Amino acid sequence: MNATKKVVLRFPSDIADRPLVCELALQFGLRFNILRASISPHREGIMVMEVIGKEKEEIEAGLQYLRQEGIGVESLSQDIRMVEARCVHCGACVGVCPTEALFMEKPSYLVRYDESKCIACEMCILACPTHAMEAVI
Ligand code: SF4
Ligand code: SF4
The missing domain is CATH 3.30.70.20 (Alpha-Beta Plaits)
Incomplete structure (x- = not known):
């Protein structure tokens, strides 16, 4: 059975155009569904997505990578x-x-x-x- 997690990602304006989310698939073998996104030039971007992986640990490793690259990652639980x-x-x-x-x-x-x-x-x-x-x- 797969593990899933819904998260809110916040992209600072200076990295909003980098395809960092694709690395979740390329480096960590994760899948994701983008549920909503709002990214405007010169403003913080926000993306809500569901991340799917085989194990919870794989998802956490991918999210940790995004944090290290400067993206804010929060659980969407409410x-x-x-x-x-x-x-x-x-x-x-x-x-x-x-x-x-x-x-x-x-x-x-x-x-x-x-x-x-x-x-x-x-x-x-x-x-x-x-x-x-x-x-x-
Ligand atoms: S939490 Fe408030 S500001 Fe954020 S999207 Fe919902 S209504 Fe808008
Ligand atoms: S009182 Fe609060 S919810 Fe109502 S319009 Fe002002 S900021 Fe928005």
């Missing part, structure tokens, strides 16, 4: 939810959300959350002044 009663629709989260999961609805100018686009990067949790965005453990 969902993000919006507590609407706490939201004051200030828009602070909209600007930091890399996938447009948070957006301003027009013409109402109310902030809405599309959970299907969320990659659980937690940027909105840091940005929200009223703690309306939270991780569900």
